[in-house]
Amino acid sequence: MNIRPLLAAGLRKAAQRIDDRERSESPEPRQCPICGYEGAFEPFGVVPRPGAMCPNCHSLERHRQFKLLLDWTDWLPPGCSLLHFAPEGAITRLVRPLCEEYVTTDLMRDDVDLKLDIEAIDLPDRRFDRVICSHVLEHVNDIAALGELHRILKPDGAALLMVPIVEGWDTSYEDPAVTGEDARLLHFGQKDHVRRYGRDFRERVTRAGFELSEFAVGGADSVRYSIVPGIRIFLARKPADRPE
Ligand SMILES: [Zn+2]
Structure with missing residues (x-):
């Protein structure tokens, strides 16, 4: 049938x-x-x-949540240099006018400023004030990628991270034996994902040297602005250098 x-x-x-x-x-x-x-x-x-x-500007939930982050926090102060992995047009339009320097990157796409491999970023240490890395880490060697993001950020710089998380799991599910598109779709929910994160995503971020905070939109505001309830934006800050 x-x-x-x-x-x-x-x-x-x-x-x-x-x-x-x-x-x-x-x-x-x-x-x-x-x-x-x-x-x-x-x-x-x-x-x-x-x-x-939104029928007027065609924004989706994650775009509006990102705009609320910009409106309600000081995550992106004026004068920053920002590197944007796997950029989405709707987010680029919000961020580019706020930055002193705005650079897009992706390993596979041609419509970006730089082709960078997030697991081995061809940039000097301490190059950027901010990084946006949304729905990338679940595709790659995240331990290598988080180390590289930490390296290229200036002290007191910060990365915005978004990943799908199963909050009911203590531990992420990954298995190098699961290869191929069909198996990855079955096990990890998408043919090019290599794991499903549990709550220990946070420890992976802090082990790379970051201090972590989280941005979520509350119940009433989730209705007003039509945000998916409970979605977290992770804000990973590289600590400032200690004075000598
Ligand atoms: Zn709109």
Whole structure:
């Protein structure tokens, strides 16, 4: 039996129901912190997430959470140099105007300023004030990558890290015997992921020499700005040099 047409029809129906609910029963309109739009948001995603997309600027939940971080914290003060791994246009548009120097990088893509391997970054020590590294570490040797991020940051510099985490697990799940796209999809949730993180992600970051803080958006604000509840942005700071 071919279940694909049934699945497709089911997804369409679910998307319509979510869309209807968003428009008719939403007790309060959503607000977009990026463009200022107020009103119903649109569902978005392969399995549609209600209210995921701002219909005016097309921002998604993670873009709005990032904007709230910029608005509510001093993570990115004026005058910084920033290196952005695997850049997304929506985040680039927010960050570039705030930076003194803004550099994009990716190992595979051609539409970036530098082709850098995050496991062996071809840059001098203490080169950047800030790094953005969102949904990269679950694809690579993260111990090597975190060490390299620490090396290229200036003292008192900081990296913004986002990874998918299973908060119910003490320990990350990784197994070098799991290779190939199908096996990785089954074990790690995506064909090019090499692990699923548990709560010990934090220890991996601090073992690389960082001090860690976390940014999450609370319940009411998650509704107002349509943020996925409970998603953490990890802020890893390289301690300042001690005076001699
Ligand atoms: Zn918007």
